[in-house]
Amino acid sequence: MSGPTPVHLLTGFLGSGKTTLLRGLLTDPAMASAAVLVNEFGEIGLDHELLERVDETVVLMKSGCVCCTVRGELADAMLSLHSRRARGEVPFFERVVIETTGMADPYPALSTIQSHPVVRSHYRVANVVTTVDAVNAPAQMATRLEALRQVGAADLLVLTKTDLADPDGAAALHARLAEINPSARLIEAREAVAEDFLAQDAERVLRVPAAAALAHHGAFRAEAPVTSFALEIETPLDWTAFGLWLAMLLHRHGEHIFRVKGILCIEGEERPVAVHGVQRLVHAPVHLERWPDGRRLSRIVFIVNGLDHGRIEASFRAFEALSQRVLSRQAAA
Numbered sequence: 001m002s003g004p005t006p007v008h009l010l011t012g013f014l015g016s017g018k019t020t021l022l023r024g025l026l027t028d029p030a031m032a033s034a035a036v037l038v039n040e041f042g043e044i045g046l047d048h049e050l051l052e053r054v055d056e057t058v059v060l061m062k063s064g065c066v067c068c069t070v071r072g073e074l075a076d077a078m079l080s081l082h083s084r085r086a087r088g089e090v091p092f093f094e095r096v097v098i099e100t101t102g103m104a105d106p107y108p109a110l111s112t113i114q115s116h117p118v119v120r121s122h123y124r125v126a127n128v129v130t131t132v133d134a135v136n137a138p139a140q141m142a143t144r145l146e147a148l149r150q151v152g153a154a155d156l157l158v159l160t161k162t163d164l165a166d167p168d169g170a171a172a173l174h175a176r177l178a179e180i181n182p183s184a185r186l187i188e189a190r191e192a193v194a195e196d197f198l199a200q201d202a203e204r205v206l207r208v209p210a211a212a213a214l215a216h217h218g219a220f221r222a223e224a225p226v227t228s229f230a231l232e233i234e235t236p237l238d239w240t241a242f243g244l245w246l247a248m249l250l251h252r253h254g255e256h257i258f259r260v261k262g263i264l265c266i267e268g269e270e271r272p273v274a275v276h277g278v279q280r281l282v283h284a285p286v287h288l289e290r291w292p293d294g295r296r297l298s299r300i301v302f303i304v305n306g307l308d309h310g311r312i313e314a315s316f317r318a319f320e321a322l323s324q325r326v327l328s329r330q331a332a333a
């Protein structure tokens with residue numbers, strides 16, 4: 001192919017619907033020849049599994065650092081994809097989508113693509129697409145600078161979860177987004193089609209507002225560090241007990257729980273079940289087609305702000321023990 005390969009940077013705060021949007025768009029023939037780089041924060045990367053497209057053109061980059069998109073690793077992954085395509089070792093791709101971590105400031109990834117001496121000769125930024133969670137974004141943009149920077153960098157803003165949001169808040173959210181980024185196009189996720197995503201701006205200049213220019217949009221506190229941990233559970237879970245525990249946890253601590261994401265092994269279910277929590281919102285569980293790595297166990301990732309990991313794990317273990325007792329009593333009856 002001639003000329004640098006277009007890159008679409010897909011960003012948006014934790015749990016705002018990046019993977020869901022991308023999974024839908026990848027089924028469109030116009031996106032069939034896209035390679036995907038997923039940069040995920042957390043001990044266990046689950047997003048590539050949740051995308052449900054598994055081949056060599058889906059690459060998971062795990063980020064050890066919550067705030068940055070590992071510049072070196074991104075450049076290495078992009079250059080490796082480029083040379084493997086040239087050698088015919090991966091299916092041909094004519095564009096790349098980079099899904100950033102929900103905590104990422106988009107600037108490091110953009111500047112890597114635009115300034116890295118080798119990367120920029122093979123790739124160019126086509127556009128920045130930012131998902132905005134209609135339920136949680138107002139609070140997130142008020143306290144997290146990353147959320148504002150993601151909105152500020154966008155060419156296209158995709159509003160997700162409008163089906164769950166209070167319609168009375170919609171006008172205020174639209175006005176807020178237009179104030180932060182007046183030049184971005186705004187569409188709703190349920191109307192999004194591949195053409196919206198693929199719209200390109202060949203003359204695109206790097207447009208990420210400086211932190212200082214955004215400061216008046218929120219009241220950013222010196223927050224406790226955002227950290228991640230994971231639970232792996234070998235015993236099949238009782239769905240009712242787990243759902244109750246998760247709902248109680250998010251109800252009590254949702255303000256400090258940015259994300260819960262799990263692939264669960266549920267008692268009596270053959271297939272894995274994906275479960276998602278975002279702040280106080282628990283989403284409907286979804287069955288997945290296959291077990292990651294073929295291993296039948298539950299894996300749950302938590303991304304929290306100033307919450308003690310040990311306390312969450314202890315609370316989960318107490319619930320688990322209780323539900324096991326109930327299950328064995330039911331089996332004995």
Ligand SMILES: Nc1nc2c(ncn2[C@@H]2O[C@H](COP(=O)(O)OP(=O)(O)OP(=O)(O)O)[C@@H](O)[C@H]2O)c(=O)[nH]1
Nearest residue numbers: 013014015016017018019020102160161189276283
């Ligand atoms: N009802 C509803 N749920 C949505 C919508 N978009 C996303 N979700 C749900 O929101 C949850 C999180 O979606 P993801 O696509 O995993 O979000 P993400 O931005 O990729 O998450 P991270 O990678 O953890 O930052 C899932 O349960 C989705 O099904 C939407 O428009 N409406």
